[in-house]
Amino acid sequence: MMHKFTVEIIFGELAFHLSLGIMFSVAVMQCLICFFLAKESSSELQEELRHVQAFVSSIDKNRSLSSLTKISYGLMLVSLLVQSIVPALFLFFLLVVKYLVDLYARVKLVELFRGGLLLKYLAGLILVEQLVYIVLFYLLWTGSHVTLYAGVLVFSNFLIPFLKQREYKLSRQGFGKEADFQDL
Incomplete structure (x- = not known):
């Protein structure tokens, strides 16, 4: 003992x-x-900051994609706020709605970047996002680990920031002209 x-x-x-x-x-x-x-030279950092502030992503320019992204973030926040006070079935419903909104947004993203440099990168991000959703649905289905569910749910919105970052890098390298991102 x-x-x-x-x-x-x-x-x-x-x-x-x-x-x-x-x-x-x-x-x-x-x-x-x-x-x-x-x-680092402060002038280099200020120049980079100026470029970042001047950059407008083609995702932000597309009104429907911008709205779908905001809806997705809103559904995530609602799920996080009510996760401890509502039954798992309600969270499951919210997750299904969020999944459908995100799925429609991904279809719009593929249409936007079709034939461009970002399509292959987007396909990889979509695959990883689907795996995240499988984990989320499993965690809700089993009814255990609601805290883990909340943590994984936060990472379900990683696709748009990563895609915007890659789009910015391509535009800085000179590969992504404004017209390339718009006409795809």
């Missing part, structure tokens, strides 16, 4: 020291990142 108790104390202390070590490592990495960013 005493032996089991000491093992639990040792593992508890080990977990505490491990979490302390992780927090310390993250703090050191943040300091290093700030140090290396400070070494």
Whole structure:
């Protein structure tokens, strides 16, 4: 009996020291990142900031895609806010609606970027997004791990930011002219 108790104390202390070590490592990495960013020329950073602020994604220019993205984010927020007070069946309904909205948005994205450089990248992101939705539906179906469901749900909206980032990089490299993104 005493032996089991000491093992639990040792593992508890080990977990505490491990979490302390992780927090310390993250703090050191943040300091290093700030140090290396400070070494960058501030004029280069200001120029990049100007380019980022001037960039308007073709997704934002398309009104229906912009609206669908906002609806998807809204459904995610509603699901997160009510997850602890409503039954799993209601969350399942919200997830189905969100999935259908996102599916329609993906069809619109494929139409927008058809034949362009971003289509292959978009196809990979859509595949990963479908896997995320499979995990979400499984977590709701089993009724367990509602906290994990909330965490995975936040990552169900990763496609649009990654796609906008790739579109920005292509436009900065000179591959993506404004007309290329609009006519696709």
